[in-house]
Every structure is written in C-alpha cells, then in structure tokens.
Amino acid sequence: MEDKPSTARGAPQLTAELAAAIEHGYAQRDRADMAPTIAYFEALLAQYPDHPVLMYEVAGAYDTAGQEAKARVLYERALELGLAGEPLRMCLCQYGSTLRWLGRHEESLAVLDRARREFPDSDAVRVFRALTLSEAGQRDGAVAELLTVITAHAELTDLGRYAVGLAGLARWLADGRPG
Numbered sequence: 001m002e003d004k005p006s007t008a009r010g011a012p013q014l015t016a017e018l019a020a021a022i023e024h025g026y027a028q029r030d031r032a033d034m035a036p037t038i039a040y041f042e043a044l045l046a047q048y049p050d051h052p053v054l055m056y057e058v059a060g061a062y063d064t065a066g067q068e069a070k071a072r073v074l075y076e077r078a079l080e081l082g083l084a085g086e087p088l089r090m091c092l093c094q095y096g097s098t099l100r101w102l103g104r105h106e107e108s109l110a111v112l113d114r115a116r117r118e119f120p121d122s123d124a125v126r127v128f129r130a131l132t133l134s135e136a137g138q139r140d141g142a143v144a145e146l147l148t149v150i151t152a153h154a155e156l157t158d159l160g161r162y163a164v165g166l167a168g169l170a171r172w173l174a175d176g177r178p179g
Contacts, residue, residue: 012048012050012051012052012053014053014087018044018048018051018053018054021044022044022053022054022057025037025040025041025044025057028040029061029064031064034061034062034064034065035065037061037064038058038061038062038065041054041057041058041061042058044057045057045058050081051081052078052079052081052082052083052084052087053078053083053087055074055077055078055081055083056074056075056078056083056087056090056091058074059071059072059074059075059077059078059091059094059095060094062074063075063094063097063098068098068101068102069102071094071098072095072098072099072102075091075094075095075098076095078091079091079095088118089115089118089119089122089124089125090124092111092112092114092115092118092119092125093112093115093122093124093125093128095111096108096109096111096112096115096128096129096132097128097131097132099111099132100128100131100132100135105132105135105136106136108132108136109129109132109133109136112125112128112129112132113129115128115129116129123149123152123153126145126146126148126149127145127146127149129145130142130143130145130146130149133145140173140174140176140177141173141174143170143173144169144170144171144173144174145170145174147166147167147169147170147173148167148170148174150166151163151164151166151167151170
C-alpha cells in the first residue's frame with residue numbers, strides 16, 4: 001500500500017452535526033450484536049458518500065463484528081479518500097490490527113510503521129505494533145515497544161528507579177541485542 005499524505009485537498013470536513021451522528025452510533029453500539037451499528041453507519045455513509053471518516057467508521061464496525069476481510073477493504077478506501085488527523089491515526093492502528101488478524105504481518109508492520117512516522121508520540125501505535133511483532137515471532141521487538149510505552153509514563157507506575165534501566169533494555173532489544 002502506498003503512503004498517502006496525512007492531509008488531502010478536497011476531503012470532506014467532519015461537521016459538528018456529523019460528529020454528533022457518529023457519537024450517537026457509538027452510544028447505541030452493542031459489541032455482542034454489531035448488525036445494528038453496521039446498518040447505522042452504512043446508512044450514514046449513504047447520506048455522505050465517500051466521506052473518509054464515515055468510511056473508516058463503517059470499517060471499524062465490520063472489524064468489531066469480526067469481519068476483518070470486509071473491514072480491510074473499507075479501511076483502504078478510507079485512506080484513499082484522504083483520511084487525516086486523529087481519524088487517520090486511529091484508522092492506521094485498526095487497519096494494522098486487522099491485517100495482523102488476517103495473518104498479513106509484513107503489511108501490518110508497514111501500516112504501523114507509517115503510523116509511527118506520522119504519529120511518533122502515539123502509545124496506541126506502539127502497542128498495536130508490539131502485537132504485530134509478537135504475532136510475527138519478533139518477541140524482542142514486541143517487548144521493546146511495550147517497555148518504551150511503559151517507561152515513557154514511569155511516573156504513572158511504581159517503576160521508580162527501574163525506569164531508566166528498562167528504557168535501556170528496550171533500546172538494547174530493539175537494536176537486536178548488540179554486543
């Protein structure tokens with residue numbers, strides 16, 4: 001998949017009305033029965049055809065329902081339509097996760113590496129990347145990603161003086177256990 005810029009000219013804006021409609025869809029969501037949520041977001045997309053954020057939301061509904069193959073195609077379409085900003089970050093995380101579930105680890109890593117370049121401070125990107133690394137058998141890389149997230153927020157834990165050493169361990173693992 002080709003990298004696209006995080007902003008696109010002419011991409012429809014997310015109005016306050018549309019944002020409220022999306023929130024309403026989430027408020028009604030039942031993860032045990034996603035059919036009504038899928039129908040809701042599909043109907044909303046029909047009102048705003050090819051809206052990148054709505055395409056992403058429809059993809060996410062299918063993804064939550066366990067229909068990863070359908071979600072994958074819709075995530076790709078949302079990206080083609082010029083998804084940007086926070087919805088782009090979320091889409092890249094979810095799309096990468098979907099590819100992981102589909103066993104497409106290299107593609108997942110490519111998507112999550114793009115997300116890491118575009119959103120370098122995102123803990124969510126690192127966590128989803130760690131999951132893919134683990135599934136792909138790259139355990140050291142997975143642990144390094146998770147240690148990086150945890151040590152970046154050491155003040156929220158009881159890591160205390162261990163944080164510096166664990167951050168060093170994360171770098172060592174990420175570098176392939178040098179010398």
